[in-house]
Amino acid sequence: MMKTVNLILKSLVLFVFTSSSLPCFAQDDLEKELATTTPGHQKVTSTFKSTKLINGHSNETLYKNDFDFKVDHRFGDIAGNNGGIKQFFGLDNSTDIRIGFEYGISDHLTVGLARAKGATAVSQLYEGSLKFRLLEQTTDNQVPLAVTLFGSNTIAAVKASEDPTSATAYNKFSDRMNYVGQVILARKFNSNFSFELMPTYIHRNFTAFRDQNTLFALGAGGRMKFSKRMALVVDYFIPFRNSADKAYLEEKNAAKFYDPLGVGLEIETGGHIFHINFTNATAIEEMQLIPSTTSSWTKGQYRWGFSIARRFSFAKKEKEPK
DSSP states (O other), X not given: OHHHHHHHHHXXXXXXXXXXXXXXXXXXXXHHHHTOOSSSOOBOXXXXXXXXXXXXXXXXXXXXXXXXXXXXXXXXXXXXXXXXXXXXXXXXXXXXXXXXXXXXXXXXXXXXXXXXOOSSSSOSEEEEEEEEEEEOOBTTSSSOOEEEEEEEEEEEOSOOOSOTTSTTOOSSGGGGEEEEEEXXXXXXXXXXXXXXXXXXXXXXXXXXXXXXXXXXXXXXXEEEEOSSSEEEEEEEEEEEOOHHHHHHHHHXXXXXXXXXXXXXXXXXXXXXXXXXXXXXOXXXXXXXXXXXXXXXGGGTOOEEEEEEEEEEEOOXXXXXXX
């Protein structure tokens, strides 16, 4: 546990030091991007274009009275034993599907509801989430990082198993609950590049025999814009497991655990944000993809996926003076 804490602390210190000691060109780029000559601490906007990258969340929240509808889809393996032309490179299969809604209570607070298929025995998932923008980066570097807090509660509605060692051997309703907490530390370095770190806490009230109820992970993600409406997005998570329990589960299930890695193309089309992505994670919800990814990029066990987000605004327009 101490090694885990030390690694997280070192990563955070390195990120903060790098952010605060950047050459002035990054600050200048942001000031030019905002095209402002007024005094004061100007807030950096659009660190990321969507509230999510691929597997992980971004620091972005919705504006007050904005409504975001999002559909995420994961197909089957492109290659490997379960992929190839016989499975039409994974398009014949679906490992997970998620439909979600988010609403901006204020410019800093977003609430969300979602339903996901689930990619493990723990399926039929209902998620409620809160996302709060705590700090916003400024162009003068007085606030060098944007800080956003994310929390979710996911409930599994799948029928309880009679096998006492199963991950779904629920005895009471609270066994079905799973929690995720994240501190998202983000920085927009210039008009084309943004980066974030995601220290993550996961607690599952009920797990399979010798699986961990509580798990810590460190995520990282970035966005590189290369045209007016297109960008490359990447995210990666490192879960920290108890080595003895990890070895037991890998031997019992004849499957190794892997770190989830996602790479995708982000396309802006008016009010839509469209992602075409590739990832070895079969699941979409954080409480599954971080602790339960058993697919490997090197074995061809990565998959097509896409995400479509459509944003609507219900903000009342101010009447123009006569």
